[in-house]
Amino acid sequence: MELMRQSGQLLGLTLAEVEKAIQPGRSTAEINALAEKIILEHGGIPAFKGYLGFPAATCITINEEVVHGIPGERIIAEGDLVTVDCGVSLNGMITDSAITVGAGKLSAENQKLLCTAEKALLKAVEIARPGIRTSEISKIIEKTVRKEGFGIVEDLTGHGVGFELHEDPYIFNFFNGKPGPLLQIGMTLAIEPIITAGSPKTKTLADKWTIVTKDGRAAVQVEHTIAITKKGCEILTKRPK
Ligand code: MG
Ligand code: MG
Numbered sequence: 001m002e003l004m005r006q007s008g009q010l011l012g013l014t015l016a017e018v019e020k021a022i023q024p025g026r027s028t029a030e031i032n033a034l035a036e037k038i039i040l041e042h043g044g045i046p047a048f049k050g051y052l053g054f055p056a057a058t059c060i061t062i063n064e065e066v067v068h069g070i071p072g073e074r075i076i077a078e079g080d081l082v083t084v085d086c087g088v089s090l091n092g093m094i095t096d097s098a099i100t101v102g103a104g105k106l107s108a109e110n111q112k113l114l115c116t117a118e119k120a121l122l123k124a125v126e127i128a129r130p131g132i133r134t135s136e137i138s139k140i141i142e143k144t145v146r147k148e149g150f151g152i153v154e155d156l157t158g159h160g161v162g163f164e165l166h167e168d169p170y171i172f173n174f175f176n177g178k179p180g181p182l183l184q185i186g187m188t189l190a191i192e193p194i195i196t197a198g199s200p201k202t203k204t205l206a207d208k209w210t211i212v213t214k215d216g217r218a219a220v221q222v223e224h225t226i227a228i229t230k231k232g233c234e235i236l237t238k239r240p241k
Helices: 003-020 026-042 108-127 135-147
Strands: 056-060 065-067 081-090 093-102 157-159 165-173 188-191 194-198 202-203 211-213 219-221 223-226 233-234
Touching: 003 026, 003 081, 003 093, 003 108, 003 223, 026 056, 026 081, 056 065, 065 081, 065 194, 065 219, 081 108, 081 219, 093 108, 093 219, 108 135, 108 188, 108 194, 108 219, 108 223, 135 165, 165 188
Parallel strands: none
Antiparallel strands: 056 081, 065 211, 081 093, 093 223, 157 165, 157 188, 188 223, 194 219, 202 211, 223 233
16 A cells, blocks of 8 residues: 555656646647656656557547547647546556646636536545445446536546556446445555546547547546545545645
8 A cells, every 4th residue: 555655646746747737839748758757757667658559658638539649749729628647657556647637728618527527536536435336436426427417438437456557346437237346445446537528429540549529529537546445545646736
């Protein structure tokens, strides 16, 4: 658990710096390079780089891009919704976290989309504790998102994390009719609402990585790695203020 905490601290620190760097005019490659530099400087390994052949330390997705975007030449523009998803391996333990940041001023709808994803994650964290089932987390995320009329991408889910980037159990962002396993002390989980302004239908681009919404409307992903504790849970990837 202490090693997971250290891994999460490095990831939180990395994403806090990334958050400040997301400004109109910067390329996604620059943002990725910053994240990679911070991770390496602190003795970590970017957990995404080389994972199933993924070429970068971060996945960066803008607006209609949902997840798994490859950082590159794209320049961040005023009003863009920029998601940076990142994984850190430190002393053998892996944590996974994502932030979505508005570059400059967001449209009212995109602001609401972002706030809703953050609220859903927060509510999930608030109820996570030993003895509840993973479906309780799924249900509270779904309720929070549906209330605002936004879409939930069904085939992208949270997951166990720690020794590997993706471990059991899946943490769905909607109730799929199954109770799911009981949460137990010491479990470490990545919870990650992935929601859309319009239809949740997606397609994969020709680069075989980037998933975008079919209708071209915006998507948001926010994610923390948490640890189930005696009393509830601890956010391991908290960003320093
Ligand atoms: Mg992630
Ligand atoms: Mg994840």
